[in-house]
Amino acid sequence: MDVQRVILIAALALISYMLVLQWNEDYGPAQQQATAQQQAPSVSAYSSNGSSSELPTAGAASDAHADIPQVANPADQAQAAVSANSGQLISVSTDVLQVLIDPHGGDIIQVALPKQESALNSGEPFILLEQNANRTYVAQSGLVGRDGPDAKKSGRPVYQAANASYELGDQDSLNVDLVLTQPDGVKITKRFVFNRGQYRVGLDYIVDNESQEPWQGILFGQIKRDGSADPSQQTSMGMQSYLGAVFSTAENNYQKVKFGDMDEERFSASSQDGWVAMVQHYFVSAWIPAPGAEYSYQSRKLNGNYIVGFLSPSFEVAPGQSQSVSATFYAGPKDQEQMEATAPNLKLTVDYGILWWIATPLHIILTWIHSVVGNWGLAIIGITLLVKLALFQLNAKAFKSMAKMRKFGPEMQRLKEQFGDDRQKMSQEMMKLYQKEKINPLGGCLPIVVQMPVFIALYWVLMESVELRHAPFFGYIRDLSQMDPYFILPILMGCTMFIQQLLNPTPPDPMQAKIMKLLPIIFTFFFLWFPAGLVLYWLVNNILSIAQQWLINRQIEAGDTKKA
Incomplete structure (x- = not known):
């Protein structure tokens, strides 16, 4: 009787084991990930849909996170429609980054990581930032304020680039210049700086004022993401990594702002230096403005997207003069060494919780x-x-x-x-x-x-x-x-x-x-x-x-x- 019981228990255990294996093959995380990859559109499906309504205003501090009013005459709207559909996407390849830049606004609309596969032995790079029918996660930047081209009623400016694709090759550094020449003679160069082995990208706005009047503007950088699930979260049970926004200011060097928090109210803070980031399991994207100034940080929700970013102080360029403002964008894995070299406290995005001092x-x-x-x-x-x-x-x-x-x-x-x-x-x-x-x-x-x-x-x-x-x-x-x-x-x-x-x-x-x-x-x-x-x-x-x-x-x- 005891032998029969042991045999029955062993057979039941074996059958249960095989059932769990089959369930995992049919419905487990790997199958779900494969389904998501099949549904994801190709790069050709990317379209430029960034509008000025998503950009911060550059007025008084109390209006720092209001939307730009959509007031434009028919001629302005017609010009905006032409601009939104002109310009070929610019591709940039380094040893650790594959980036797509939209000339319309000069936004980074895709970041792929060739050293991080999307799935084991897939041969396909993990896509951190993307903009398609299923998911929106992009890094935007521009100049607003009195004379900023991104504040115009006609919509975001369209930059010109010398090439449609750039490769780092054997170089240690690569500059990608996007140029905009305004009718009044002001030339604006939006320069992205890529370096070998680095996930951080330098951003420089060079304003060459050849007009007869002083030029004023404000630099902004923001990350726009929808509320979709974390594609890098690979565990369905147990404790989950944080998904949401993080602000670092002089008052609080690591402050989480969850998507649910943004649904209820807007975050707003001013700080000397700091940064803003979107965090997920294993990966992070962050804007870090140049040190040495007082910045305004903000969050808001618009059209189902969560937007977090910063505004620089207003700066002025005298006639006949040239001036630049800069920031750094980080997009990649939570590499503690690189993040520590990029900005103070950025490596805190590797979140060990209250036991960080042991971890x-x-x-x-x-x-x-x-x-x-x-x-x-x-x-x-x-x-x-x-x-x-x-x-x-x-x-x-x-x-x-x-x-x-x-x-x-x-x-x-x-x-x-x-x-x-x-x-x-x-x-x-x-x-x-x-x-x-x-x-x-x-x-x-x-x-x-x-x-x-x-x-x-x-x-x-x-x-x-x-x-x-x-x-x-x-x-x-x-x-x-x-x-x-x-x-x-x-x-x-x-x-x-x-x-x-x-x-x-x-x-x-x-x-x-x-x-x-x-x-x-x-x-x-x-x-x-x-x-x-x-x-x-x-x-x-x-x-x-x-x-x-x-x-x-x-x-x-x-x-x-x-x-x-």
Whole structure:
């Protein structure tokens, strides 16, 4: 009968495993991502739809985030229609960026990252910024104010470029100039500066005033994004990375402004220096104005799009003079080294939450281990070993307490049976037993509470590290940031949890004991869709805990044998 039961349970487990595999193949994250890629239009579907209504006004501070009034005569509207459909998209390629610039306004309407594949072994670059029928995420910039060309009633200006495509090639730096010559003789050059190996793009507006009157303008930079889901968020369960806007000012160096917050009210702040960004899992885009001035930062929602940006102070160019204003645009992975070199506090977009003070050194150690072993899976195992070693004494106290509880479990059960429903008498006898054998029933709680912040911080380090994206381990695990396709690691993790329970004392309460028996199954189910790197961490941690608990149990049992 027992053999038949084992065979039936094994067959049921096998069938369940195959059903989960098939469900994941039909409806899992990989299939959803493939469907989304099939629905995404090609580059030819990109169209220029930026209108002046989406741009900030350059009036008084109280109007800093109002929209430009759509008041134009028919002739202006006709000219705007011609301008909106003229000009070929300008492509720029470097070793780390593939960019499309729309001459209409000079906006960046696509950023692709050739060193970050859209999917593992797809050969296609991950598209961070794009503008098509399914998604809007673009970086806009321009000059508004009294004489700014982007404030004209006729709409955004159309710039001229010497070429339709630019390549960095063997150069270390590449300048892409967009030129606009106004009827009054003012020549405006919008220059994008690209550098080898860098995700930041320099922006310079050079105003050459050959007119007879002073020229005044205000620089703005803004990021426009719809409320669509994060395409780089690859986990469907567990804690999710932040998706939304972030402002950094002198008053608050890292302030999140969620899309829901923008639905209710507009954000507005003034600050010396600072930056504004759109953040998602693994990737970030940000505008950083040139340091040394007081800027106005703002957010607003318009036509279903969320817009965040900055306004510079007004500047004036005298007749016959030339002047430039500048900013930096960052678009790429959350590379902490590059972000730190780009702007103060920008690397805070790698969000470890309130445990950043633990997570930051853990990330440094993880990166160092990888530099030695050359494999991120081995680096995860290495940092798990180091964390376990650092907490060895705390864990030892907890495990010794549990070992003693396990040793005297039969005696506790005897007292329970002896005194039955007389809980007061049973509690008194239990206390006598604890005092006699020097057992602290809460002895294992404090060490576990102390080490939980470390475990959670390491969880976030693994979640937020873009280095783990598409990083292989061994064998069939080719992406530590994705779920285990065959669920082998989660199943092994569940088995190790079950073994841990066998080494620990059985709870005296029957209901609690049943719940504890279900925990390995529950945790296994939750971990099925967790990134393989996170499951690897928990699996290794469980194995080390089992080894330590087993050794402590043997030591206590050996001590009792010697006494006998």
